[in-house]
Amino acid sequence: MSRQNDTVLSPGAALLFSTDGRLRLHSSTGQVESIAKTNQKASVASMLDSGNFVLYDSSWNIIWASFDYPSNTLLVGQKLGQERVLYSSISEADSSIGSFELCMQSDGNLNAYPIRSIFDGRYVYWSSNNPHAERNSSLNLAADSRIYLSNSIGLSILNLTEGGYPIDAKALYRVTFDVDSILRLYQHQMGLKGSSNSSILWTTIHEEDRCRVKGICGPNSICTINDADLSCICLPGFDFVDSENPNIGCKLNFTIIEDCFGNKGNADYTIFPLPNTLWEPSEYDILSKSSEEACSKDCLEDCNCVVAKFRDQMCIKQKLPLRFLRRNSSDPTKALVKIRNESLPNDLPTDTNVVITKKLGKKLGVVGVVLITFSIIFFLLSSYLIFSRQIWSSKINTRQASSPPDVVEEISLRSFTYDQLVIATDNFKEEIGRGASAKVYKGTLAMNGGREIAVKWLLNMVEGEPEFRNEMKIIGRTHHKNLVHLIGFCSEGSSRLLVYEFMKNGSLGSLLFNARERPSWNERMRISLEIARGIHYLHEECQTRIIHCDIKPQNILMDESWSAKISDFGLSKLLKTDQTRTYTMARGTRGYVAPEWYKSNSAITVKADIYSFGVLLFEIICCRKNMVLSAPEEEIVLMDWIDRCYVSGELRKVVGEEVVDMEELEKMVKVGLRCAQTEPDQRPSMKSLILMLEGTIVTQPPPPLCSDASV
Known part of the structure; x- marks a missing residue:
């Protein structure tokens, strides 16, 4: 019953079914809002097993159903009718309407558009292309995961997926128009004790083709994909409109009209060619039977020309802004961009040899x-x-041809065959852990004197391939006693497995939350310092700076001597040598994610890990999770509770009857609160945190936490 563009409810809100048959939302501030707008009086409200929340009248007729008001998701049995729309969300944390919509059109086709466009075929970036389109068609999700379009009488007229997956209470399916404007089919396999394993069964656009989404980048910027990351970069001669929000688009960094028509007519310009570049047509002049050199010269001499398109002996001069820019290696279209000589970029990510055409053909001999x-x-x-x-x-006696070449060339790891890992794990007999996209098995390497290993098998390769490559690139380069050691990998057919040293004592999460006896205060302080040193290595001492992006107790493993080692680098982000920040899609685990991840187009730095470390530090101090719904109301969110206890001078509450050094406790809390600041610039570096934890420098009182610090 989620409704997009509704504000996030604060604690204390309640959904009430009143005696007069109305469903109302009561906020903590006393505001009352009607949820189900119907002229009939409801007698019964019910949440059905399908996930549909319905209201009945006194005759048990349904007078209102949440399934009739989809936002971004369809469940089994729910449909998207004619001229109804699914909207993407702004972010994973903000369900407000984003920039894209998926519309079940009156002509019987399902089309995806950027919201700011009109319903015109040239703005469609994905379509069902239904050959049997009929009016009054609808989009449906069947119990076996089949996605199909049906006609007005309910007969299937087009299958988007074949279905055929299990129909049972342990398998749940949903279709979601995701934040990145791509429609995906998810399966949630329910396990024992409430565990679940989620995977993507189908997607309208593959990860490597996400730049096909029109409007994913703003005007005058090019959509590029590097590994799992999508970025928007400016055309040469253009700068970001807002450097903090690169998706908004770019603007010219010079005023060509003043140079051309004013007293600066002798200003020297250059044509910067970008091959294989596409965008929405916006021409104002077309020259036929032209050459690339003649097209470049004509644009240089035209005061109104900033960008020209050259293809098949056609020179097409373009109006600004340029929209929906992307690269396509199979398309011969070349963009010719006019820029000032001093603006010539040195680091534009292109695989093209930069060919410079000077005004009136100067210096051709030098170029040759x-x-x-x-x-x-x-x-x-x-x-x-x-x-x-x-x-x-x-020298390599492995199946190297099936290994990821871009990874193997960068790191030195042992390559295992699939059969070797089957033998090492006794056919994957002992499962020791699992996550949303991977399972971990215990094994033994007979050829290494019976060395114990942990084998991580990535299950869903739609998402798992980038994670596999990322983890190999990152952890394969690291060497630190507080980072888990990656021994090797297997990349054979569709199988992607990573082989680690075996951590005998499990995760820090199990030690803190599930152990019969909590570790001593001194042990917890030692573990905190070891984790801090591991993160500091990633941020400052590693050959390539790394943002881990998923610091949490489950990703801290304990070796046989109970030393802490950071693991799971599948979501990590590499920074270039001179790079201090990056722009990437939200990643990490809710509850540990820094607030800047939830801000649209916000830059991400190593300070995102500092925030996560602060949350982890509070959990280590109290041996409980950051969010416990069964706790007393004022203690549900650990960070907020500790902050209140610190401000009121009642820190003894957070450790109960445990005997601890109160000065040490106050120091640890102050360190955690400094990490948890909403603004990244207010969080200290990991080096400073280590000095505080060691007692080398005095930990200053932290600034007050903002209201959204515990998001």
Whole structure:
């Protein structure tokens, strides 16, 4: 019954079914809002097993149902009728209407558009393309996971998926128009004791094709995908409208009209070519039977031309802004962008040799010499690499052809065959852990003297392939006593497995929350310091700076001597040598995620890990989870409760009867509260935190927490 664009409810809100048959929402501030708008009086309200919340009249007729008001998701038995819409959300944390809509149109087709466009075929970035389209069609989800379009009498006219998955109480299915504007089919396999394993069964657009979504990047910016990350970059000669919100788009960083028509007519411009670049047509002049050189020259001499498109001897001069820019290696269209010489970019992520065409064809001779020199260097380098690769390949006795080449070239790890891991795990007999997209099995390497290992098998390769490559790249480069050691991998067919050293004593989460006896205060302080040192290595000492992005107790493993080691780098983010921040989609675990992840287009830095460490530190102090719904109301959110106890001078409450050094406790709490600041700049570096934990420097009182610090 989630409704998009509703504000998030604060604690204390209640849904009431009144005696006059009305369903009302009472906020904690005393505001009352009607939820089910119906002229009939309801006698009974019921939540059905399907997830449909319904109201009945006195004759047991349904007069209102939540299934009739979908937001971004369809459940089994729910339908999206003619001219009804699913909206994407702003973010995983904010369910307000985002930038895209999926519409069941009156012509019988299901189409996805950017919201700011009109319902016009040229703005559709995905369509069902129903060959049997009929009016009054609807989108449906069947109990066996089949997604289909049906006509007005309920007969199926087009299957989007074949279905055929189990129909039982342990398998739940949903179709969601996700934050990134892609429709996906999810399966939730319910296990014992409330556990669940989620996987993606089908998606309208594959991960590597997400730039096909029109409007995912703003005007004058190009959509690019690097591994699992989607980024928006400006055209050369353009800057972000808002550097904190790169998805908004870009603007010219010079005023060409003043140069052209004013007293600066001698300003020198350059044409920067971008091959294989597509965008929405917006031409104002077309020259036929042109060459690329003539097109470049014509744009340079045209005061109104900033970008021209060259294809098939056609020179098409474009109006700004340019929308829906993306790269397509199979398309011959080349963008010719006019920029000032001093604005020539050095780091634009393109695999193209930069060819500069000067005004009126100057310096062509120099360009020719440069190209010839480059060709010779390229030939010699290629010959060396081919020779080196042949030598290297002869030394490897594995199925290297099926391994991810971009990963293997960057790190040195042992490559296992699938059969070797089947033998090592006794056909994956002993499961020791699982997550949303992976299972972990215990094994033994007979050839290494019976060394115990943990084998992580990524189950859902729609999402798992980027995680597999990311974890190999990141942890394969790290060497620190407080990071788990990655031994090797298996990439064979569709199987993706990672082989780690075995951590005999499980996770920190089990030690804190499930152990019969909590670890001593001194042990907990030692563990906190070990985790801090591991994170500091990732942030400052590693060859490539790393943001872990998922610091939590379940990702801290304990070895045989009870030393803490950070694990699970599948969501981590590598930073370039000179990079301090990045823009990426939200990732991590709710409750440990820093507030900036929930802010649209907000820059992410290593300070996101600092926030997560603060939450983890509070859990270590109190040996309880950050969110416990069964706790007294004022103690449900651990961070808020500790903050109130600190402010009121009642810190003894947070450790109960346990004997602890109160000065140490106050220091630990102050460190945690400094980590939990809403603004990243107010959080200290991990190096400073280590000095505070060691007592080398005095921990200053933290600023007050903002109201959204515990999000």
